[in-house]
Amino acid sequence: MATSDEAARQARVMALLLPHHDRARATARRLCRSHADGDDLFHEAVLRAFDHLDELRDVEKFRSWFYAVLLSVHRSRHRRSFWRRLLPLSEVRREPVVDGGGDAVAGAQRMARALATLSPIEREAIVLFELEGFTLDEVAALQDQSLPAVKSRLVRARARLRRHYERAERADQPVVRGEAT
Numbered sequence: 001m002a003t004s005d006e007a008a009r010q011a012r013v014m015a016l017l018l019p020h021h022d023r024a025r026a027t028a029r030r031l032c033r034s035h036a037d038g039d040d041l042f043h044e045a046v047l048r049a050f051d052h053l054d055e056l057r058d059v060e061k062f063r064s065w066f067y068a069v070l071l072s073v074h075r076s077r078h079r080r081s082f083w084r085r086l087l088p089l090s091e092v093r094r095e096p097v098v099d100g101g102g103d104a105v106a107g108a109q110r111m112a113r114a115l116a117t118l119s120p121i122e123r124e125a126i127v128l129f130e131l132e133g134f135t136l137d138e139v140a141a142l143q144d145q146s147l148p149a150v151k152s153r154l155v156r157a158r159a160r161l162r163r164h165y166e167r168a169e170r171a172d173q174p175v176v177r178g179e180a181t
Contacts, residue, residue: 013050016062023132024066030127031074033116041077045070067132068142071124078120114164122157125150 017024028045029038049069056065115123121143128134128142129150140150 009050009053013046013053016059017046017049017066020063020066024070027067027127027132028070030112030115030131031120031123033112041070041074045073048073064138064142067128071142074120074124110168114161117160117164118157122153122160125153126157126161129154
């Protein structure tokens, strides 16, 4: 049974997380390449945030703090040797196609496949900067890297994404054979 102190801490974490819940969960899914693994990552990050809530100095910076926790959990999962054996980083897992919203689902699946071509650190940078709207300085702080390192990582990741989409576009175009005259 939870003590009143634990219940109060849990309520505080949930209240702070509420405005960011859906975006943070989506970020976890993007980082992991699958909904199930992303949900596991998100829940593990919530548990770690609960355990380390005393380290949050400024409630106004909860979003950045929680994303730092999320990234820390993500990185520690990739460092574990058993994760590398169970889920090779080169493997791209496909999510099942859900009926309804076909274009949105197909677009999300294309984006997930494209993000899967990036290294975990590049994927973090792209997701945080391009999709979550963190500033370059915030991404640098979250990744514990210099600003130039983050900028070059984003340039490399964008180039890799561009090549992926160009290859996918060429593969989707029908082959037109010239007619003999």
